[in-house]
Amino acid sequence: MTERLSCGLCVIGAGSGGLSVAAAAAQMGVKTVLIERGAMGGDCLNTGCVPSKALIAAAKAAHAVRTAGRFGVVFPSGGGHEPAVDFAAVHAHVRGAIAAIAPHDSQERFEGLGVRVIRASARFTGPGTVEAGGVEVRARRFVLATGSRAAVPPIPGLDSVPFLTNETLFERTAAPEHLIVLGGGPIGVEMAQAFRRLGCRVTLVEKQTLLPRDDPELVEVVRRRLDAEGVTLVEGVGVAAVQRAGNGVAAVLDDGRRVEGSDLLVAAGRRPNVEDLDLDAAGIEAHRGGIATDKRLRTTNPRVYAVGDVTGGPAFTHVAGYHAGLVVRNALFRLPAREDYAALPWVTYSDPELAQVGSTEAEARAAYGNIEVLRQPFAANDRARAEGGTEGLVKLLAHRGRVVGASIVGAQAGEQIALWCLAVATRAKLSTLAGLVLPYPTLSEAGKRAAGNAFTPTLFGARTRTLVRILSWLG
Template structure:
């Protein structure tokens, strides 16, 4: 993936490589898992002069490249293209969607994976100087790993094995055909009726994408969708799903599922039954910690994952854990962030620690919902003196020009106008949230954003307009008017 793992080209100087002595491979760093986090550590460490062993039992690139971020965004792009054709009539461009060739959609998704795969390949990482072993790894003690019959000893180890789709405790699920993110992108024919279990980001993104590609979709969520986001922003996404024709059912407990002649039947807690052709389980993630020999290495775990400290060290001081398996926020960009922390700790001995104060995330629905920092509820719970600024997207000229006015920005401020958090729900909100993450990380006050210059006409102007709202009561109040009137008497 050309993001977290893009640490530069192959070094000009020969890399230090692991050394085989008496049947044991010796290295500075042994990384288990070649997903986003593991690849980032391996690329950075190898190019900085460390002798690196990288172990991966499945596919290079891990979940993000093969079954997560990359294929899902490729599918969303296809769905967006179909919807753009449908929406053309509001601009006077009439071209109704008559055919969606789902086999070609599948080919598009696989083509995107194929285009990125060389960047994550064995060949690239061996070219960087790492020794890549394609086998399952297991700790045989606190300072040794075995993989594919090869014993490996290293000064430091990094566990970056990621996560997998969690299966909810629903009666009949193990006896019923179902899809997860690991299999849904293998479909070459469109589901007639897709039932989605789970109203988190993955469930919502897939529900909207398949609906736009012509499938009937029912989305079931046992509580409320997107519970970690600002309610005002979630309401916009909920409205978009309903307008798309998705049968959205919140507060819907699933009692049982079972196979039927034409697919699958879901029985709800209230006795209602829904039949569909396919079932997609998107009900959270579970860490990949089985069969790693963690106990033999003295590494503590919980059901959430491997126990780590603020520097991502495990209870074995020579072993780090990063990404989803570390039990924290489960985002690809967090795995990349963790990689930087480990490189500073393991290679340079610097006391780097994780800081999630400015953590960003995006739900790639249409419109996108992006967030950084604290929500209003979190800020109040943390004891801050909170004020908020909101601005509807309908007041943005670019949004009006593109007929995309459903959305808003909400900024959470602490004492003195310090920026604590921000949420944007708008087209390409994910491209705009980075500025707010930087502002939070740098502990800026709202005046820094209000004083910035935003190009016109762009949707990003909504950020500056919201920031300006902090000063509106004082700037246009009675005291200002009296002061301006007084000054005018004395100006030449």
């Protein structure tokens, strides 16, 4: 041990949640130490949200070229619309997106805020001490923000073949000829469609059903689009084994079928990073799902909090940011702030996008019994018609006239869901939302129309017609 430090707050992990806590604490005058053994910015910046959305943007551009003819945009000399994809340039675009954001998450920025940054692995040596890179850190409070990594399922043969995860996928500078994707969750769906649009053959294998956490009615819209674009979907069957197949790989399915491809992407969920922390030395309980916390994000050691993926809760960057705010209130201001996921949104960035907040229909029926289901298709929306994006719908769930859940599948669903996050969080009345004045023409009008559908039978019913007739007699 070469150095000993004492501080008010020690944050372990420089991903989204850890960085948010460290920045807030330092700017509030708390002496803060930040420990990170890998890349600053964590999974989101380096191997998750940022590179995946950059790749999806490139794929969307290729798809726009491929389908430009439907708008009357044609190429001269009968050249067709199939784009020539320079995958090395796509890779450069992805790396450029990361590089543009990286300074905000950099060691230099945080040191400029007054944070002591230690680039090393951390392990607890006691309830209130951590060792990292030869430095012993004593802190009044600790925050564990070590995130998660791709889960590798125990499939026979998987350890004997090369495979990709989100941690290695974005390092490729050459496109796979035929990508086999194991897992039909958001990552699997997004990457399957993106690589297909970039000219690769893609087969997606999902043991259960596509996007199982989302509303099946809306998932079907995404499924149809993937199928139409040429993604081969294999649902309801697991993988019994993985084998080498020449220079590629083969997935042997439970029903005996064999899928051969050039590359394999494992997108089968996430696993929290809790190894090597010596949690027992600090009296911190952990299980396979992550670190155990209470509603205030305190671990079984009251001096230690945990945020983000490592808690085993919803694995979203915005949840890590939400957790960071709760920890700041609890650890620094001693306010009893508690986590509440009633209005938690999530988005799958397929095309069309699929967004959800609050309860799904099945969850709402289980929780409330009698609910109102309101739908509005984008086919009836003028902006969607003008832009040729009429797939999908807005689906609202209400109980006693108040919104308890919303699902959107369609263009820019991730942007449109913001209004419904507020509606679910505040239990807004359908009448309030139906009465909004929104700009025309916008996709958001579909949501307003969905809310208004709750009042259509009454507004245009026999009693209303009778009332209007009586009023007209009175002059």
